[in-house]
Amino acid sequence: MSRFPLVEDRDGQTVVRIPLTRGLGLTPLQTVFAFLGLVGLFALPFLAGLVGLSWERLFRGILFGLAAVGLNLLLRHTELVSFGHAAFFGGGAYGVAVLAAHYNVSEGLLLLLGAVIVGTTLAVVIGYFVAGYVDIYFALLTLAFNQVLFATVFRSGFFNYNDGLQVRIGGDRPTLFFLEWTTLGYDLVLYYTTIVLMLVMLLAMWKLINSPFGRALDAIGQDRTRARFIGIPVEKYVWLSFTISGLYGAFAGGVYALLRLHVQPEPTLYVFVSGEILFMAILGGFTTLVGPLIGGIILVYLLEAARFWVEYYHALTGLVLLAIVFFMPKGIVGSLPDFNAWVAGRVREPGRLQEDVRSATAAVREGVDRATTTVRIIVFGVK
Amino acid sequence: MDRRTVMKAVGGTALAVALAGCSDLLQEEDDPIEDAEVPDEPIEAGLQTFLEGAPAVLGVQAQYGAETAVRRINDNGGIADRQVELEVVEEGEEALENYQQFVDDGMDVTFGPISSGNHEAMVPEINDQGVINVATDGTVTTLYEEDHPPEDNQYSFRFQNHDVMEALAAAIEAVELLGEDEIDTYAGINPGYAFGFDEQEIFAAGIEQLTGAELVYEGFPDLGTDDMSTHIEEVNSEEPDVLFSSCWGGDATLLLEQGHGAGMFDNVELLVGPVLYGSANDLSEDLTDGPIRAGSRNFYWDQPDTERWSPGDELVAEVQDEYGVLPTAHFMSGYGAVTAWATAAEKAVRLLGRWPDQEELAEVLTNHGFFTPAGYHTIGPDHQGYSNAHFGELAWSGEYDAAVIEDVNVYAAKNVSPPQGQTSLDWIESW
Numbered sequence: 001m002s003r004f005p006l007v008e009d010r011d012g013q014t015v016v017r018i019p020l021t022r023g024l025g026l027t028p029l030q031t032v033f034a035f036l037g038l039v040g041l042f043a044l045p046f047l048a049g050l051v052g053l054s055w056e057r058l059f060r061g062i063l064f065g066l067a068a069v070g071l072n073l074l075l076r077h078t079e080l081v082s083f084g085h086a087a088f089f090g091g092g093a094y095g096v097a098v099l100a101a102h103y104n105v106s107e108g109l110l111l112l113l114g115a116v117i118v119g120t121t122l123a124v125v126i127g128y129f130v131a132g133y134v135d136i137y138f139a140l141l142t143l144a145f146n147q148v149l150f151a152t153v154f155r156s157g158f159f160n161y162n163d164g165l166q167v168r169i170g171g172d173r174p175t176l177f178f179l180e181w182t183t184l185g186y187d188l189v190l191y192y193t194t195i196v197l198m199l200v201m202l203l204a205m206w207k208l209i210n211s212p213f214g215r216a217l218d219a220i221g222q223d224r225t226r227a228r229f230i231g232i233p234v235e236k237y238v239w240l241s242f243t244i245s246g247l248y249g250a251f252a253g254g255v256y257a258l259l260r261l262h263v264q265p266e267p268t269l270y271v272f273v274s275g276e277i278l279f280m281a282i283l284g285g286f287t288t289l290v291g292p293l294i295g296g297i298i299l300v301y302l303l304e305a306a307r308f309w310v311e312y313y314h315a316l317t318g319l320v321l322l323a324i325v326f327f328m329p330k331g332i333v334g335s336l337p338d339f340n341a342w343v344a345g346r347v348r349e350p351g352r353l354q355e356d357v358r359s360a361t362a363a364v365r366e367g368v369d370r371a372t373t374t375v376r377i378i379v380f381g382v383k
Numbered sequence: 384m385d386r387r388t389v390m391k392a393v394g395g396t397a398l399a400v401a402l403a404g405c406s407d408l409l410q411e412e413d414d415p416i417e418d419a420e421v422p423d424e425p426i427e428a429g430l431q432t433f434l435e436g437a438p439a440v441l442g443v444q445a446q447y448g449a450e451t452a453v454r455r456i457n458d459n460g461g462i463a464d465r466q467v468e469l470e471v472v473e474e475g476e477e478a479l480e481n482y483q484q485f486v487d488d489g490m491d492v493t494f495g496p497i498s499s500g501n502h503e504a505m506v507p508e509i510n511d512q513g514v515i516n517v518a519t520d521g522t523v524t525t526l527y528e529e530d531h532p533p534e535d536n537q538y539s540f541r542f543q544n545h546d547v548m549e550a551l552a553a554a555i556e557a558v559e560l561l562g563e564d565e566i567d568t569y570a571g572i573n574p575g576y577a578f579g580f581d582e583q584e585i586f587a588a589g590i591e592q593l594t595g596a597e598l599v600y601e602g603f604p605d606l607g608t609d610d611m612s613t614h615i616e617e618v619n620s621e622e623p624d625v626l627f628s629s630c631w632g633g634d635a636t637l638l639l640e641q642g643h644g645a646g647m648f649d650n651v652e653l654l655v656g657p658v659l660y661g662s663a664n665d666l667s668e669d670l671t672d673g674p675i676r677a678g679s680r681n682f683y684w685d686q687p688d689t690e691r692w693s694p695g696d697e698l699v700a701e702v703q704d705e706y707g708v709l710p711t712a713h714f715m716s717g718y719g720a721v722t723a724w725a726t727a728a729e730k731a732v733r734l735l736g737r738w739p740d741q742e743e744l745a746e747v748l749t750n751h752g753f754f755t756p757a758g759y760h761t762i763g764p765d766h767q768g769y770s771n772a773h774f775g776e777l778a779w780s781g782e783y784d785a786a787v788i789e790d791v792n793v794y795a796a797k798n799v800s801p802p803q804g805q806t807s808l809d810w811i812e813s814w
Contacts, residue, residue, distance in 0.1 A: 183511050262507070267477065
């Protein structure tokens, strides 16, 4: 296949795609975003401080976002809403912590491997039990498994209850690539290793969802009965996608443990964390591949940093989220094409900007009228 | 102790005396600290504590305490002329991240957290970052005894007594009241998380060593539960001589409410609760009936008697005036943590003739002694604060419209904590 820009003819429109792997390519605009994203990711530790952001916090956001990318495989394609994905994030984190605290494993990459094995095994087991269920039953079952794990860890001396486990061996942080690092060196090496692995995982996910397997998952999401009739082994495919989805969470949780060096049940395994991971996907745009990642970064930043800006920081976080849900229902990344189209339209016909202002003003006026009427009825009655 | 002794013991420095609650005693005199080279800008300090949800019962008291100490420091000219600015944030589950943010924001010192799990997560990070943290609580005993012994810990300190001191004081209190031979059985209802398990383990070790009593029931309701009846029924059917409970906040109130409802206090000789008095402002008069000895950690506002101890009296008046509550031990957690650091900082300036760096300040803070209205406190070589532990009969005060404790017993730190270098459970076993 040609490595040069590929010109396709789709429904009479000419579409240019820059091929990345066999059969898959990006539009020029996507290519620009992807390039900027890559530069941003690799320069993050150096750029973040310049604009007053904490890159460790952004790093944690990326990790939760990656777990949300995993969850999104189920949400977007099989249309299953999991309320229990913290089980895999926490499972990965505790995989690292247990190996370090109880078995003195000191190499970070081995710990990470352990995390992936533990979290993915959990996903295999839980996936086996939930794959046959849909809708609210699936959501509640995943939530129940999550709570069972949380309660077990919270009340078990082996996991040191809610005080959690240190990811330090004799007080020292793990080695990475069998080398000891300074505090900053450790964080940087961990970050860049994670980013490289994450890009591979994103690419793999992209290939997966565009493969026949991915199409089969779409079919399952649209109608299970029909999917079964055309010969798709529905439960098996859901089980497999659940496992892959858990693997992403387990990897992210493992890195989180290596970064934080201390694992407690509440920030990793609690069912609210599952809700947050789900919300990250919706916030960033669950119809896109990288949306959940962006959602993760934004939500974690808000949850951690807003308390330093305002007293009622939960209210601020809530307002931001409400604004996004109301004005960007497709999520941040999911709304980008609409936004681009709007900008392009206004550049072509600047006159329509006045129309927009008029319709916005009309909408506000209508809202105020309705509110006034309601208040009048409440205070003075219908007549 | 009279005021003159207090003044002599603290070296008569303006700040130390003000924080001990005796500022009216000072006279103008030449102070070498005035010649010290000290930066002009104010000291920036961060406090993280629980400001919302169930644990805010404790957390907000810690905030009041820290704010009161800072107010007194600033009203008395600051620390070596430097005013203190205190930023308070919600601790949540992100204490480690909050500490990192404080450091990024250039804080000179940080205080908090309340949660022991949060504290455990922070200690290695504190030593990596090298900005002193004086924990208000986070009192799990193994933290400095086993997990972070002095050789591995330079910058992390804790003011409030650790768990062994109140759990053992509870055991001794039970023996003092009922007599060694009268205690054959005991039971425990403790919150089902690390703190509750820690307290029950130490109390069990202590009471068994002191009396040879047998454990008949051990229950761990969830923290913040809305029902303890199954645990209370178990206690009713076992009828233990002593019931131990480290429940706090809403859990303590619930235990007393449901315990009274189910007649639990007819079936036990004594309830000892090391942090029961933390709920002082939330209890009602009828809940204070029964054979209940409530602990108040390292501070009870009326000990020494406020009629004979003006620093205590003035503090209660100030807190009532400012916040409309009675100060509890968690108030002192905040007040004492700030005071420990502030008096050590002033001492360091006096010694060095300039503002100390973090390493020097940590050195001075280790083995540092200072006064608050609660009395004299020391920070040990293990970075743990040591103060008296308090227990008394739970009762009601019409004057304050709040719970009080009467007939208060005070336990010296050395009687309820192991010698340096020994772990608590080993020490108790060696009795």
